[in-house]
Amino acid sequence: MRVLVLGAGLLGVTSAHYLQQLGHEVIVVDRHATPAAKARGLVETTPDPDAARLLQQVAARQAEHLGWQALGRHVRRRINRVLDGAFGPSSHQKPLEHLVRFGAYSRASARALRDEVGVPTGARGAGLLSLYTDERAFQNRMSGQPRWHALGCEERLLSTAEALDLEPALQATRVAVAGAAHATDDAASRDPAQFAASLVFLCRAAGVRFLTRHQVLSIEERSGRVDHVEALDASGRRVRLEAQAYVLALGASSVVHSEKLGIPMPLDFQREYILTLPILDATRAPRMMLHDRQGRLHIRRVETPAGDGLRVSRCVRARREDEGEPDSDRFDAMLRRVEALLPGAVDTGRAAFETATLAVPRNGLPMIGKTRLRNLFLNTAPGSRNWIRACGAGKSIARIVSGLRPEVEFAFRRQ
Known part of the structure; x- marks a missing residue:
């Protein structure tokens, strides 16, 4: 199956690696000249201007309802504490528990990647x-x-x-x-540059295609599916990109497209x-x-x-x-x-x-999983500084796109 990954940050590159390992034809699209450019220190970490404008608009809309949202969160916390006291710990897992488990899975995935195919995770530090x-x-x-x-x-x-x-x-x-x-073995104390460069090399060697200097303009839907993606190539020409499945891994810029498609991304x-x-x-x-x-x-x-x-x-x-x-x-x-x-x-x-x-x-968890469009999948974590989660996220979304069950218990999006 041909899969188009939108975004060549660490989330997009790891997604591409694991998708290719599962037998897919993978194409990765990104506006930068080099895959994983930010992680490799090759560009300034400035946001997409379109994403920045939309985030400001989203912030203004959310601010109008801030009081009611804060009250709702306070009431839910009080109810959960009462129920926990009366009946013991709730079976509903807290976001922190999901993060701890997902972090452990991601670290194990990174170590396996290093051991199996020789990708270093960076110099071992004091942690x-x-x-x-x-x-x-x-x-x-x-x-x-x-x-x-x-x-x-x-x-x-x-x-x-x-x-x-x-x-x-x-x-x-x-x-x-x-x-x-x-x-x-905490990734926060490590430099992701070497990891990113090695992973890009592996992807290219395995046949993953990178369309760099391509700006994603829009994701067009038809009959509950993504029909195609409109983009500008390096020469400024409008191009049409088609695939059987699409992975949205544009970080904060994903909000631009999810907003237009009516896909909720609570922030x-x-x-x-x-x-x-x-x-x-x-x-x-x-x-x-x-x-x-x-x-x-x-x-x-x-x-x-x-x-x-x-x-x-x-x-x-x-x-x-x-x-x-x-x-x-x-x-x-x-x-x-x-x-x-x-x-x-x-x-x-x-x-x-x-x-x-x-x-x-809003719940602190990376957004990974399905959307209301049957062939569009999310793999994004706006604002995340913990780059090691890219390994667990990329491996999980590759399995979800392939119709396989993820290997870790996590709050994956169902639609």
Whole structure:
């Protein structure tokens, strides 16, 4: 069967690889000159202008109903807590449980890809250290460890002393550390560039065709199916692309087309705050990626034109009531937290500041599965920073397109 994959990001490339492995003829369409260009650092990570405009329109419409949606979510949470207390844990799995299981499946898929066909997942690093500075939060995490372990979570829980010994940069911290969770094989601490380049090479060697510099204009439907896709080629000519099945893997740009086709993609909007800080003392800077659970900060070492630095980010849900709060206040709070966690490690006086608006799935889960159009399938995760999920997502959507059952239990879309 000929399958047209719309989008050559990591989700599109992994989808193409696994579809080809299942015997399909695969064509991948993308507006960039190189497949997986963003993951390989070959283009700026700027969004499709059309997608950005539509996301703003979607945000405005959703804001009109924000109050009722928030009230509905609050009522549902209260009802679920009452039912759980009366009858025990609900059989309906929470999004976090789906993410834990799906993450474990994706990591196993990435390792299998490396072992079976020689695709490296990147240099092995020290992993991800999730810090808990609230004793009650850490105790809750410990009590849930058997459940997370059963779902495939590979994190190892550490005492305060073990955490400080594992990451020496924390020994000078002015924040009380209650404990930590250490993931030795976490993809967030790795560079996806080498993985992406190797996977593109494998796809081409296996016969996958990449139509680069092709801008998808529209997805045309007829009688409950996709009839064809209209696109502009590298010369600016309008072309018609046809296949038996189509995979929509355009990230946030998928919203443009799903909106026109009447396919729901419930989204929330977040504002991401990013600090880049020069390192003053390398011995005080962390070796591994840190996730400050209570401060809600992600901290990792990066190379900048000026030398080694720390990249610190935090995402905040975009809400109308927050519009009057200056960005400077949030950045100041982040700087204070970094100084408390890692005193003397960075030069806060030379911090660089960035902000970005992200569209993320409302329930936090990647959108993978079927749509109301019988031959159109979704594989998209707007705003996702966890690139390793591409392996599990690509393998799963390839099986769904092929009429096979996915290998992992997950909240796949049914229509």
